[in-house]
Amino acid sequence: MAVMVAGIHNPLVVSLCLSVLAGLGTYKAIPLVSDVFIAHGRSGKDLLKEGRPVIPESMGAIAGVVYFIVMFVFIPVPFIGWFRDSEYALADFPHNKFAQFLGGLLSLMSMLFLGFADDVLDIRWRVKIWLPLIASMPLLMVYCVTYGGTDVVVPIPLRSLFGQKMLHLGIFYYAFMAALAIFSTNAINILAGVNGVEAGQSLVIALSIAANDFLQLHRNPARAEAHLTSLYFVLPFIGVTLGFLKHNWYPARAFGGDTLCYFAGMIFAVVGILGNFSKTVLLFMVPQIFNFIYSCPQLFHFVECPRHRMPSYNSSTKLLEPTWCSLSKTGKLGRLMIRILRTFRLVHIRRDPKTGEAVQANNLTLMNLLLVKFGPMSEPRLATFVMIVQALCSCLAFLIRYRLVKFVYNE
Ligand code: UD1
Ligand code: MG
Numbered sequence: 001m002a003v004m005v006a007g008i009h010n011p012l013v014v015s016l017c018l019s020v021l022a023g024l025g026t027y028k029a030i031p032l033v034s035d036v037f038i039a040h041g042r043s044g045k046d047l048l049k050e051g052r053p054v055i056p057e058s059m060g061a062i063a064g065v066v067y068f069i070v071m072f073v074f075i076p077v078p079f080i081g082w083f084r085d086s087e088y089a090l091a092d093f094p095h096n097k098f099a100q101f102l103g104g105l106l107s108l109m110s111m112l113f114l115g116f117a118d119d120v121l122d123i124r125w126r127v128k129i130w131l132p133l134i135a136s137m138p139l140l141m142v143y144c145v146t147y148g149g150t151d152v153v154v155p156i157p158l159r160s161l162f163g164q165k166m167l168h169l170g171i172f173y174y175a176f177m178a179a180l181a182i183f184s185t186n187a188i189n190i191l192a193g194v195n196g197v198e199a200g201q202s203l204v205i206a207l208s209i210a211a212n213d214f215l216q217l218h219r220n221p222a223r224a225e226a227h228l229t230s231l232y233f234v235l236p237f238i239g240v241t242l243g244f245l246k247h248n249w250y251p252a253r254a255f256g257g258d259t260l261c262y263f264a265g266m267i268f269a270v271v272g273i274l275g276n277f278s279k280t281v282l283l284f285m286v287p288q289i290f291n292f293i294y295s296c297p298q299l300f301h302f303v304e305c306p307r308h309r310m311p312s313y314n315s316s317t318k319l320l321e322p323t324w325c326s327l328s329k330t331g332k333l334g335r336l337m338i339r340i341l342r343t344f345r346l347v348h349i350r351r352d353p354k355t356g357e358a359v360q361a362n363n364l365t366l367m368n369l370l371l372v373k374f375g376p377m378s379e380p381r382l383a384t385f386v387m388i389v390q391a392l393c394s395c396l397a398f399l400i401r402y403r404l405v406k407f408v409y410n411e
Pocket of ligand 1 (some may be wrong): 013043044045046047048189190191192193194195196252255257258298307308309346
């Protein structure tokens with residue numbers, strides 16, 4: 001009983017309990033609103049199924065709303081000591097911590113709204129890529145006035161180049177943080193299109209961040225506050241993502257839409273920036289970094305980029321197969337990029353049987369590459385495969401962060 005009472009006074013235990021409630025709330029709420037979403041045109045066709053059934057979309061909005069309800073209820077909890085003990089003076093209130101909390105929530109809420117706006121309005125890529133920059137402004141402002149550090153430790157191999165251990169990045173550090181927000185949101189959104197893949201990758205990244213936070217709480221008490229804040233943001237996210245994934249897994253009964261992708265990406269940017277461990281967050285996003293770099297020839301239109309690059313469904317085998325883009329209008333630079341990818345065996349080319357000329361390449365996404373390398377597979381198998389790749393990359397990230405870091409930073 002004493003343990004239970006002590007637990008109630010521990011914000012982390014409260015956060016854990018609220019996260020379980022958030023998961024259950026999301027799981028229960030989605031079927032209740034599905035018909036309403038479809039009736040109001042918030043739906044999309046499941047392109048990888050026979051008959052392309054209509055599925056309610058933008059369900060990231062429901063996950064987000066439940067997340068905010070839980071987070072708003074939680075706001076006083078980390079400050080409960082200050083409220084309970086009357087001898088605390090107003091001047092002692094940890095305004096910095098409070099501002100970080102509110103700034104993080106404001107950025108997340110803006111991103112949820114902008115993601116929903118994108119789902120409804122289908123905003124053009126060249127415009128929507130900048131939306132996370134706007135949403136990250138409150139976060140960058142809070143970082144500036146509460147923490148403000150822009151010095152980075154130079155990795156050992158680069159110290160001879162810079163001639164010093166610490167480098168003052170100033171405004172460039174803010175540019176890096178803004179770039180992190182733009183990258184993490186869009187990177188989740190382009191590793192998408194298969195049931196369970198958007199939420200599945202987000203779940204593995206969030207679990208990795210939480211595991212790193214718990215490890216750091218034990219290993220590095222001086223940074224405990226930062227990792228606790230990260231856990232307060234990430235645990236309810238794990239809850240709502242699990243609740244959503246139950247409906248989004250094959251055969252999907254709900255799609256997250258861009259709302260979910262942007263919201264998930266912003267969670268990772270918020271905890272990386274507020275917790276000051278953005279490099280570790282990037283280590284957990286290696287599959288997204290690979291998928292983004294791999295996609296660049298198509299994203300920047302050196303190679304044709306169709307509206308959908310997801311795999312295709314073969315109704316006779318009931319398996320997913322890679323999709324292809326035409327190389328007929330590809331210029332010299334685009335062909336050079338394809339040739340480089342081919343050197344590393346990262347692209348499959350289809351040639352004209354008569355002339356031998358390269359006419360098609362697989363669409364440049366991680367999922368198409370997995371299908372090219374391992375052959376056609378079912379939709380749930382591909383989603384599981386992506387989650388396994390994500391989890392293996394997280395294991396590698398932990399190895400780099402905790403075993404190999406001394407070779408790079410001498411810590
Ligand atoms: C991004 C990708 C696009 C991919 C799409 C799939 C880039 C540049 N863009 O575009 O290649 O095809 O995501 O989400 O890489 N859908 C399914 N099954 C799912 C999830 C989504 O069929 O499990 C379909 C539905 O028709 C849904 C649509 O994808 O309506 C959502 O696409 P949208 O999020 O609008 O695409 P983008 O984010 O623009
Ligand atoms: Mg999308």
